[in-house]
Amino acid sequence: MPKIDRKVILKKDIIVKCLKKIINPDNVLDHEDELRPFETDGLSAYKQKPLIIVFPENTEEVSKILTYCNQEKIKVVPRGAGTGLSGGALPLADCVLLSLGKFNKVLEIDYKNRCIVAQPGVTNLSITNVVQDKGFYYAPDPSSQIACSIGGNVAENSGGVHSLKYGTTTNNLLGAEVVFMDGTIVKLGGKSFDSEGYDLLGLITGSEGLLCVITEVTVKILKKPQTTKAALIGFSTIEDGGKCVSEIISNGIIPAGMEMMDKELIHATDNFVKAGYPRDAESMLIVELDGTDSDVSELIESVNNIAKKNKASSIKISKNEKERLKFWAGRKAAFPACGDMAPDYYCMDGTIPRGKLTEVLREIKRLSKIYNLPVANAFHAGDGNLHPLIMYDSNDKKALKKTEKFGAEILKYCVKVGGVLTGEHGVGIEKRELMCEMFNNTDIQQQIKIKKALDVSSLLNPGKVFPILRKCAEEGRVHIHEGKTKFPNIPRF
Amino acid sequence: MKEKQNFLTSQDSEFIYPKKEQEVADIIKTFYKSGFPIEIIGSGSKKEIGKPLQCEKTLSLLKLDGIIEYLPEELYIKVKAGTKIDLIENELKKNNQQLAFEPIDFGYLFLGKSNCGTAAGQVACNISGPRRFKVGSTRDHILGFRAVNGRGEIIKSGGTVVKNVTGYDLSKLICSSYGTLVALTEITFKVLPAFKESKTLVIHNLSIDSAPEYLQRAISSSNDVSGASFFPTEPACNNCKMNIENTFKLNDLKNKGSLTAIRIEGLKKSVNERIKNLISELKVSESNISILENLQSEIFWKKIKNLELFSLTQNNIFRIVIPPSECIKLIYELPNNFKYFLDWGGAAIWMEACQLSEQKFESIRKKVVKHGGYISMIKNSSFLPYVEDVFTINSTRFTISQSIKKSFDPKKILNPGKMYTGI
Numbered sequence: 001m002p003k004i005d006r007k008v009i010l011k012k013d014i015i016v017k018c019l020k021k022i023i024n025p026d027n028v029l030d031h032e033d034e035l036r037p038f039e040t041d042g043l044s045a046y047k048q049k050p051l052i053i054v055f056p057e058n059t060e061e062v063s064k065i066l067t068y069c070n071q072e073k074i075k076v077v078p079r080g081a082g083t084g085l086s087g088g089a090l091p092l093a094d095c096v097l098l099s100l101g102k103f104n105k106v107l108e109i110d111y112k113n114r115c116i117v118a119q120p121g122v123t124n125l126s127i128t129n130v131v132q133d134k135g136f137y138y139a140p141d142p143s144s145q146i147a148c149s150i151g152g153n154v155a156e157n158s159g160g161v162h163s164l165k166y167g168t169t170t171n172n173l174l175g176a177e178v179v180f181m182d183g184t185i186v187k188l189g190g191k192s193f194d195s196e197g198y199d200l201l202g203l204i205t206g207s208e209g210l211l212c213v214i215t216e217v218t219v220k221i222l223k224k225p226q227t228t229k230a231a232l233i234g235f236s237t238i239e240d241g242g243k244c245v246s247e248i249i250s251n252g253i254i255p256a257g258m259e260m261m262d263k264e265l266i267h268a269t270d271n272f273v274k275a276g277y278p279r280d281a282e283s284m285l286i287v288e289l290d291g292t293d294s295d296v297s298e299l300i301e302s303v304n305n306i307a308k309k310n311k312a313s314s315i316k317i318s319k320n321e322k323e324r325l326k327f328w329a330g331r332k333a334a335f336p337a338c339g340d341m342a343p344d345y346y347c348m349d350g351t352i353p354r355g356k357l358t359e360v361l362r363e364i365k366r367l368s369k370i371y372n373l374p375v376a377n378a379f380h381a382g383d384g385n386l387h388p389l390i391m392y393d394s395n396d397k398k399a400l401k402k403t404e405k406f407g408a409e410i411l412k413y414c415v416k417v418g419g420v421l422t423g424e425h426g427v428g429i430e431k432r433e434l435m436c437e438m439f440n441n442t443d444i445q446q447q448i449k450i451k452k453a454l455d456v457s458s459l460l461n462p463g464k465v466f467p468i469l470r471k472c473a474e475e476g477r478v479h480i481h482e483g484k485t486k487f488p489n490i491p492r493f
Numbered sequence: 494m495k496e497k498q499n500f501l502t503s504q505d506s507e508f509i510y511p512k513k514e515q516e517v518a519d520i521i522k523t524f525y526k527s528g529f530p531i532e533i534i535g536s537g538s539k540k541e542i543g544k545p546l547q548c549e550k551t552l553s554l555l556k557l558d559g560i561i562e563y564l565p566e567e568l569y570i571k572v573k574a575g576t577k578i579d580l581i582e583n584e585l586k587k588n589n590q591q592l593a594f595e596p597i598d599f600g601y602l603f604l605g606k607s608n609c610g611t612a613a614g615q616v617a618c619n620i621s622g623p624r625r626f627k628v629g630s631t632r633d634h635i636l637g638f639r640a641v642n643g644r645g646e647i648i649k650s651g652g653t654v655v656k657n658v659t660g661y662d663l664s665k666l667i668c669s670s671y672g673t674l675v676a677l678t679e680i681t682f683k684v685l686p687a688f689k690e691s692k693t694l695v696i697h698n699l700s701i702d703s704a705p706e707y708l709q710r711a712i713s714s715s716n717d718v719s720g721a722s723f724f725p726t727e728p729a730c731n732n733c734k735m736n737i738e739n740t741f742k743l744n745d746l747k748n749k750g751s752l753t754a755i756r757i758e759g760l761k762k763s764v765n766e767r768i769k770n771l772i773s774e775l776k777v778s779e780s781n782i783s784i785l786e787n788l789q790s791e792i793f794w795k796k797i798k799n800l801e802l803f804s805l806t807q808n809n810i811f812r813i814v815i816p817p818s819e820c821i822k823l824i825y826e827l828p829n830n831f832k833y834f835l836d837w838g839g840a841a842i843w844m845e846a847c848q849l850s851e852q853k854f855e856s857i858r859k860k861v862v863k864h865g866g867y868i869s870m871i872k873n874s875s876f877l878p879y880v881e882d883v884f885t886i887n888s889t890r891f892t893i894s895q896s897i898k899k900s901f902d903p904k905k906i907l908n909p910g911k912m913y914t915g916i
Contacts, residue, residue: 112818114713135715157658164655170662171633186889191816193840194619194630194669196867196884197912198894202632202665206658226715250566252589252686291717295763351654353567383656423656431659438659439649446648446901447661453896465660 001048001092001429001463008074008094012051015074019054019096022064027055027102038079038097042144043087043430050077050091057102059177059185059215066213066460067183069096075459076181078209080120080152083144085347086428088156088208088464098213100151106130107216113191114221115174120151120214124158127219136221139166142424143332151214157206159424161257161288164382166222168424170205177216178204181455191218203450208426209461211454225290228256229300230324233285233307234278234314238262241283242358244310245381248287249354251306253299257288258382259331262361265338265376265389266330272337275330278314285381286327334378335389342374342391344400346407350414351384351423363413364388371406373399385423386414412437427465435467507549510556514639514647514678520552521676521906522645530906533672535575535611539599539618542871543671543911544883554613557678565590568684569636569653574613574677581612581682591687594631595622598799602872605805613677619669620812622798623720623756626712626837632668634683640667640675643902653681666897672908673916674901688758692768693720693785693793696755696777697748701725704753705820705839707775711755712838714774716767720756720794721838724802730830732847733808740802741793747783754785756794800843802834809849809874813842813857815866826860849877858885884912891916 008015012030019028029035035049056062069076075095082089091097103119109130110116116127116138124145127138141160142148148158154176159168166172175189188201195201204211235241241260248255261269263282270277277284285307289299300317307315318324330337338345352360361377368375378387388410392399411421415437422431435444448466452458511517524531532548534540536555554575562571565588572581578596585591596615600608616638621630628634637651650663667675696707701723708721727735738749746752757767768784785793796802803810815823820839832845846853854870854877861868867885886894891913898905898916910916 110818111713112709113816157662159656159658167629167633168656168658170665171629180893184889184893186893188890190865191818192814192866193625193837194632194814196669196869197886197890198674198897199619199632199665199669200890200893200897202662202668203897205665206662211661223713223715225717246566249568252689254686291759292715292763292766294766295760298760298762351652351656353564353654355564355567380656384654385656418653420652420654420657421659423654424658426658427660435660438652442646443648443650443660446642446646447663449900450661450663450666450897453900454893 002075002468004092005073005075005094009051015072015096016052018068019052019065022068023054023056023061027057029053038082038091038099041079041082041087041089042085043090043428046087046090046429048091048093050095050097051093053097053099055099055102059179062098062179062213062215063183063185065096065098066179066181070181070183070457070459073457073459075462077461078155078213080149080155081123081147083148084152084156084426084428085349086422086426086430088426088428088461090429092463100149103151103215110191111136115191115218116221117216117218118150120154120217121149124148124150124153131221135224137224138219139172139222140169150217150219154205154214154217155207155209156424156426159383159385161259161380163380164258165254165256170202172220173201173205173217174220175218176201176204176214178212178214180212181460189218208428208465210451210465211460226292227296228288228290228324229296230286230288230318230327231300231303231307232277232316232327233287233312234281235283235285235311236281236313238283238361239358240311241285244285244307244312245357246355247306247310248303251302253302255287255382256290257286259286260284260357260379260381261331261334262377264374265334265378268337268341268376269330269333272340273329273333275326277330281313286331331378334376338376338389338391342393344392344394346390346392346403348386348388348390348407348410349422349425350386350411350419352386352414352417352419354381354384356417356419357381360386360413360417364410367406367409371402373403373406380423383423384419408434429464432465433467435465507551509550509552511552512556514557514641517552517557517676517678518641518645518647521641521643524906525643525645525904528904528906530909533676533908535614535617536577538603538608538610539614541603541873542618545879546908546911552676554611554676558611560584561679565684567653569681570684571653571679571681572612573679574611576612577609578612578615579609585684586687589687590684592634592682593624593628593685594634595624595798596631597622601799601801601804602810612680612682616668616677616680617670617672623722623794623836626721626840627719632665635664635668636681636683638664638667638677638681639679640677642675643904643907647678648675651681655683671911673898673911674907676907690761690764691756691758691787691790691794692764693790694755694757694768694771695746695783695785696753696775697781697783698750699723699753700751701821701824704751705817705835707753708755708835708838709817710775711771714771716757716771717759718755719758720754720797722754722797723835723839724752725833726751728830728832730832730847733830733832733845735832736802740796743785743789743793745783745785745789754793756790797836803843803845806845807874808845808847809870809877810843810845810872811854811868811870813844813861813866813868814840815842815861815864816840819864819866823860823864827857847876849874851877851880854880855882858882861885881914886913
């Protein structure tokens, strides 16, 4: 992490006093016991207590805090719900952790303009909850949607299982109010489409809290499709499953969701939730289709035909909503199911071209044998996002090292076949040193110049995204020990 | 080095046509060292949008063209920056695919005939067609790019996959930057399946009081509407004729007068069902509607997309983008002698005004901003050949934009002042 500024640590009492003058003193925490719950985020292998935590209640307070920290050269780490899986909200020993926890209100439901204005601490699922009685919903649905905050979604450009058809956060965001490190408050976008000048809204989306603090968001809401059905398709080889995915897309079908699991995960999840998955299959697809009744019937038939052509060993079509949800139940239990099978697991997050799936899975299996570590694979086949789950026992120090090396090799292979390091979890501290696999020094320097243009002294969330070691160290993954995740009740898939 | 300096001193031609990315980098590096500005264009089809530049040299990306990689099953096409949009669209058509954001052919507006621009120009201007409210604009369909910044460095961002959060999303920043940040060299577009069937429900003779409400109800329904436009009757101006009948000469259009058009696309059976649903949900009388079948529907929306209503006009054309709920209020605040049509369900207003003054344009801008929108001058006229503020921006965003510009182009050599004075 960045070098600790000892002067700031020595000044802790003065800083606390100043912050207590800026905001309600009750909203400034500095006792060791109060800091401990915030020492990590969803990437719980890494822990670091912040120097101080602040809970501003409005945008002006955020602005004043940032202005003060900027003047005093104090690092600031913004934090939403802290559910991120790449260590993006990991505190620094000499930082003020700025929690948006008190920004938890939906400010406006605007059906005329089909949007919602919300504070950043509102959970993703709450956005849908407040409009679902009128048949609307918010499309991006990261698996942690029950707990993750909409502000965090913007910071990470969160996706979900429906990204291919409905896009990620960036495609569903209309506007945001943000505060830059110098305290400048600015409204980007609004309720109209696009904006003139540079697309600053697009730039800050997915910037992992390095460019600004988000204090308000305006997101699109969509009318729910009339019908949604899912097909559960088993294949006796991974190749057949992969070919089926490509052929569905080649036939002009854009499913609402298309998920793939390998044999290891089919067994793990079926043991865990009894989803009725084809246990003899080497790979399995869940293809979800939505639209009008006739759309869905026609598309299901096409998918059925394509699956048969690609030697599907079993095909089930959901007869009702209950059965559709049952199909999903296993997939959504993928992470906890792995936690049930081994003391520890690492979750990777690369995206690959769909057509390279068989090749990548074969490589993962090859590496699995070499490293002698079991791996189960979940794959958002629609958008190419692959989540290999490497199982190991952290009590064996050698296994941990092996796992880390294995994980890095998978991500490097994803990049080698034309994919990317991270599809939805973000770079954070986890993949920071692997950035050199995708970008050369000039690319990274251009991004750093943008960072410095908006945060001259690099005080906002430093140590994340950009390589520090410059040698692409192979470390850091989502670390789960004995099934004890940081947030055990949040679904992860 | 001598050869590179020739770019600056050569009297032969105002235009430089690099054929390779490295040549683009070499040229810009030379200009960076000298500090002289250079105009970056694709084919120049949208050159009139934005402020005029006074650069001695123009770098055209036209000869940096060609499809690099097209993988229909991976839903992307990677092209060199100067590749013409019609070439890309024709290639995609062979596989029943499309650029879903409907690139506008500005040739009809500026020349009275088709003049498709380049991939780079489309990205640099980020102006998208009628389907924007459903599928997003150009910025939502760029997966990655390669480019040369104002220091002459080759940079890249993104990739070829839709789900990618590795590093800042610079593709968004490059879209609508009008060549002021980088000279693009390579672009990867997301492509989508073309729709098998298109049909349009046209409601005749609605007024501005009620048409936007119909459009909004249609968009807010489950019928997955992909186009929603309104063409009013004649404005109170002899020099701005609506010309609806001449523009849309279609057999399926039953009545004259105003048109409220709602497009449905998809599978044939579903399209028919949804058109029926719309008729019933909007409670429109069969005698007051026309249905445009597949081919006519396609022609109709192509004409809308390409702004053929304003073809060869001598007047100023500007575009207003506002929250749809503000559309009617704004229209009532504007003079009634402007010709206009609503697109994106009322979220976009394309307007033609004769004898427009800069003062009048600025007073419209104030009203638009008050309603939460923005306005851009698209075409100048001999009456008003220049406006100082072509695009809308406030002082805070201007300051931030200056910092962003500096991070890409510290000496302000790429299209300086094209968007805003000082950027």
